[in-house]
Amino acid sequence: xxxxxxxxxxxxxxxxxxxxxxxxxxxxxxxxxxxxxxxxxxxxxxxxxxxxxxxxxxxxxxxxxxxxxxxxxxxxxxxxxxxxxxxxxxxxxxxxxxxxxxxxxxxxxxxxxxxxxxxxxxxxxxxxxxxxxxxxxxxxxxxxxxxxxxxxxxxxxxxxxxxxxxxxxxxxxxxxxxxxxxxxxxxxxxxxxxxxxxxxxxxx
Amino acid sequence: xxxxxxxxxxxxxxxxxxxxxxxxxxxxxxxxxxxxxxxxxxxxxxxxxxxxxxxxxxxxxxxxxxxxxxxxxxxxxxxxxxxxxxxxxxxxxxxxxxxxxxxxxxxxxxxxxxxxxxxxxxxxxxxxxxxxxxxxxxxxxxxxxxxxxxxxxxxxxxxxxxxxxxxxxxxxxxxxxxxxxxxxxxxxxxxxxxxxxxxxxxxx
Amino acid sequence: xxxxxxxxxxxxxxxxxxxxxxxxxxxxxxxxxxxxxxxxxxxxxxxxxxxxxxxxxxxxxxxxxxxxxxxxxxxxxxxxxxxxxxxxxxxxxxxxxxxxxxxxxxxxxxxxxxxxxxxxxxxxxxxxxxxxxxxxxxxxxxxxxxxxxxxxxxxxxxxxxxxxxxxxxxxxxxxxxxxxxxxxxxxxxxxxxxxxxxxxxxxx
Amino acid sequence: xxxxxxxxxxxxxxxxxxxxxxxxxxxxxxxxxxxxxxxxxxxxxxxxxxxxxxxxxxxxxxxxxxxxxxxxxxxxxxxxxxxxxxxxxxxxxxxxxxxxxxxxxxxxxxxxxxxxxxxxxxxxxxxxxxxxxxxxxxxxxxxxxxxxxxxxxxxxxxxxxxxxxxxxxxxxxxxxxxxxxxxxxxxxxxxxxxxxxxxxxxxx
DNA sequence: CATGAATGAGGATTCATTCAT
DNA sequence: GATGAATGAATCCTCATTCAT
Numbered sequence: 111x112x113x114x115x116x117x118x119x120x121x122x123x124x125x126x127x128x129x130x131x132x133x134x135x136x137x138x139x140x141x142x143x144x145x146x147x148x149x150x151x152x153x154x155x156x157x158x159x160x161x162x163x164x165x166x167x168x169x170x171x172x173x174x175x176x177x178x179x180x181x182x183x184x185x186x187x188x189x190x191x192x193x194x195x196x197x198x199x200x201x202x203x204x205x206x207x208x209x210x211x212x213x214x215x216x217x218x219x220x221x222x223x224x225x226x227x228x229x230x231x232x233x234x235x236x237x238x239x240x241x242x243x244x245x246x247x248x249x250x251x252x253x254x255x256x257x258x259x260x261x262x263x264x265x266x267x268x269x270x271x272x273x274x275x276x277x278x279x280x281x282x283x284x285x286x287x288x289x290x291x292x293x294x295x296x297x298x299x300x301x302x303x304x305x306x307x308x309x310x311x312x313x314x
Numbered sequence: 315x316x317x318x319x320x321x322x323x324x325x326x327x328x329x330x331x332x333x334x335x336x337x338x339x340x341x342x343x344x345x346x347x348x349x350x351x352x353x354x355x356x357x358x359x360x361x362x363x364x365x366x367x368x369x370x371x372x373x374x375x376x377x378x379x380x381x382x383x384x385x386x387x388x389x390x391x392x393x394x395x396x397x398x399x400x401x402x403x404x405x406x407x408x409x410x411x412x413x414x415x416x417x418x419x420x421x422x423x424x425x426x427x428x429x430x431x432x433x434x435x436x437x438x439x440x441x442x443x444x445x446x447x448x449x450x451x452x453x454x455x456x457x458x459x460x461x462x463x464x465x466x467x468x469x470x471x472x473x474x475x476x477x478x479x480x481x482x483x484x485x486x487x488x489x490x491x492x493x494x495x496x497x498x499x500x501x502x503x504x505x506x507x508x509x510x511x512x513x514x515x516x517x518x
Numbered sequence: 519x520x521x522x523x524x525x526x527x528x529x530x531x532x533x534x535x536x537x538x539x540x541x542x543x544x545x546x547x548x549x550x551x552x553x554x555x556x557x558x559x560x561x562x563x564x565x566x567x568x569x570x571x572x573x574x575x576x577x578x579x580x581x582x583x584x585x586x587x588x589x590x591x592x593x594x595x596x597x598x599x600x601x602x603x604x605x606x607x608x609x610x611x612x613x614x615x616x617x618x619x620x621x622x623x624x625x626x627x628x629x630x631x632x633x634x635x636x637x638x639x640x641x642x643x644x645x646x647x648x649x650x651x652x653x654x655x656x657x658x659x660x661x662x663x664x665x666x667x668x669x670x671x672x673x674x675x676x677x678x679x680x681x682x683x684x685x686x687x688x689x690x691x692x693x694x695x696x697x698x699x700x701x702x703x704x705x706x707x708x709x710x711x712x713x714x715x716x717x718x719x720x721x722x
Numbered sequence: 723x724x725x726x727x728x729x730x731x732x733x734x735x736x737x738x739x740x741x742x743x744x745x746x747x748x749x750x751x752x753x754x755x756x757x758x759x760x761x762x763x764x765x766x767x768x769x770x771x772x773x774x775x776x777x778x779x780x781x782x783x784x785x786x787x788x789x790x791x792x793x794x795x796x797x798x799x800x801x802x803x804x805x806x807x808x809x810x811x812x813x814x815x816x817x818x819x820x821x822x823x824x825x826x827x828x829x830x831x832x833x834x835x836x837x838x839x840x841x842x843x844x845x846x847x848x849x850x851x852x853x854x855x856x857x858x859x860x861x862x863x864x865x866x867x868x869x870x871x872x873x874x875x876x877x878x879x880x881x882x883x884x885x886x887x888x889x890x891x892x893x894x895x896x897x898x899x900x901x902x903x904x905x906x907x908x909x910x911x912x913x914x915x916x917x918x919x920x921x922x923x924x925x926x
Numbered sequence: 927c928a929t930g931a932a933t934g935a936g937g938a939t940t941c942a943t944t945c946a947t
Numbered sequence: 948g949a950t951g952a953a954t955g956a957a958t959c960c961t962c963a964t965t966c967a968t
């Protein structure tokens with residue numbers, strides 16, 4: 111009990127640091143983010159960072175994990191709870207996804223793609239824990255729709271990434287190029303067109 | 315006449331340097347690419363690089379320009395030459411895109427997305443010279459299809475990015491995560507599913 | 519009585535810590551030894567170390583003291599107990615010295631020489647408590663031999679370091695260079711040659 | 723010719739840097755010497771150091787090489803030129819050695835012994851290029867003395883290190899402990915006693 | 927024009943030491 | 948007393964950029 115304050119602090123630290131890391135990696139990218147700044151943002155000293163994460167790479171890993179796993183779990187739960195027609199579930203999922211990612215999570219796919227070419231560990235983790243699970247959620251909806259005769263016969267695991275590719279592109283555009291150029295691409299219009307055309311295409 | 319060789323040499327330099335830059339940016343990313351190595355790969359001295367490109371950023375800019383503009387022009391020309399049914403043209407375009415990008419160009423969207431958040435110039439250039447033109451090409455096909463009654467009534471500029479989003483995702487996957495994890499996503503199957511569903515969805 | 523265990527514990531601590539320090543300084547050198555590791559090896563927490571030794575330098579000091587003083591006292595006692603001919607005593611001493619130092623003490627002269635140039639305190643301590651006493655022991659034997667007519671007339675304090683210089687070199691070689699290079703120097707042969715030649719040279 | 727000044731400069735640099743390194747390693751030891759300071763002492767910028775020596779360890783290696791090889795070669799030449807009686811040559815060599823090492827070279831054995839336990843490369847190099855050659859020089863004199871009947875029959879390679887062990891000890895004492903404590907050990911008296919006793923012992 | 931030697935700001939990481947609990 | 952979380956000074960090394968030749 112005497113160490114209560116410190117203990118509580120220590121338990122909370124990794125999460126606080128990961129949050130600071132997410133904010134900075136998102137804003138500046140992996141290479142341009144200084145450990146010093148992550149520490150400052152987390153309200154701790156430079157050296158303290160290394161009590162929790164031995165290298166910058168490990169921190170990045172943790173950031174990805176902390177930011178995505180809870181979201182994925184939430185989506186999985188939401189989908190598992192749905193009982194309505196598959197097309198409606200799919201539509202709901204796409205609507206959610208479009209709104210999501212505001213908090214910085216949207217930057218993660220971009221960061222991961224930048225690093226994954228050289229970092230096998232992050233590539234593996236992302237493939238298995240994020241992409242595979244994400245695809246499975248979507249595939250579940252698709253398979254259910256096929257089973258119920260709401261969708262034509264398709265391979266759910268081949269179609270799954272087609273479902274979210276436009277969502278990813280819209281998010282990346284919004285957070286990068288779209289910030290500087292009003293440009294030709296309207297994320298909202300794009301997602302509406304995608305949802306509409308996807309469901310038409312899936313109609314038996 | 316005695317300067318002919320040197321003149322030609324000098325004129326070719328920027329292109330050679332940009333090619334070297336493309337190769338290295340592709341392989342290692344922007345931050346991890348050293349100017350020294352670009353020079354070595356281009357067969358010139360480090361200092362010489364700076365006679366052609368004042369900063370690393372300018373070099374990156376040139377790399378993007380040199381790598382993409384010819385490809386886009388080629389695609390524009392190809393599309394302009396097509397006279398067949400719009401669905402067939404679209405199918406042909408997607409097949410080409412899937413095959414394309416082998417040579418390193420595929421890395422460029424990734425590099426640009428990584429930098430664009432902080433670099434307004436690159437964001438603007440990419441939005442206008444690459445994305446806008448690319449979308450216009452696709453929109454042209456879509457509009458023609460609508461006009462000929464081969465596609466249902468859609469907004470071509472909203473649908474255009476939906477057409478190539480899965481192509482982009484497939485290329486990024488193949489070059490990054492896919493290199494380390496055989497994982498859940500099969501780029502070829504994904505593109506096939508996409509093409510099929512897109513055209514079904516567009517059917518009047 | 520209830521504090522008996524703790525008392526004993528506390529009294530034993532400095533020795534246990536010094537032993538841990540000796541092992542690590544020996545293995546890694548002064549600079550490369552981390553206080554953290556000394557604490558771990560001594561079975562205590564990092565902070566506890568500082569209750570016994572205020573700085574790393576003080577710890578080093580204690581390590582030298584604890585490791586050498588008992589040995590020197592033992593040698594002094596052994597020599598004082600000898601009654602035989604001086605050449606035999608000297609031979610016995612050299613044999614002992616060659617065998618000694620296995621346990622880590624051999625590293626101390628090396629450590630001290632590395633630090634002594636910058637640390638007057640350690641230099642003084644070592645000169646007075648270790649070298650002077652060591653030389654006195656040897657000089658005692660030499661003087662006795664001279665008095666008994668077993669050695670020619672020599673200055674015992676000038677000859678004393680000549681007696682153990684080859685012993686020191688042999689030990690240093692064995693523990694450093696000799697570990698990586700079978701090399702040209704054979705410590706055992708060297709010590710045998712030294713003993714033989716020393717005694718021949720001392721013959722009246 | 724136009725790059726003459728620079729070329730000459732570049733050729734001289736490694737030697738200048740090694741000299742600066744020798745001075746600082748000698749004064750502060752390996753770990754306590756900062757690359758920054760070596761650069762400053764050599765009159766160049768920190769980064770320039772790394773154009774010539776990729777790591778601190780490589781610099782140390784070079785320092786050892788540059789400082790010792792010329793001396794050894796000089797001693798080899800001197801010995802090869804001697805034609806007089808072996809005892810006189812040996813006496814001359816010991817006198818030289820006692821005077822030598824003033825310039826900082828004397829610190830090298832100490833530095834090497836400190837590092838060699840953990841650095842196989844430096845151990846190997848020192849064993850082969852320094853110790854083996856040094857022993858061979860001494861052994862040559864000894865063997866010649868035996869052949870000419872000036873020395874008793876001995877194993878030259880076993881006796882060689884006995885010849886210079888007291889020289890090494892005297893130099894180390896003078897440069898480290900002796901600087902702070904007038905202490906019990908008088909290097910000059912020691913070397914005189916050594917020379918005398920060594921030659922007596924070698925008498926047939 | 928071309929070169930490549932030189933620069934020095936910048937950043938990741940380590941570790942002796944302190945101090946609240 | 949004992950602990951170990953926290954600190955931040957210290958140091959190696961990298962690399963974009965400059966400029967004398």
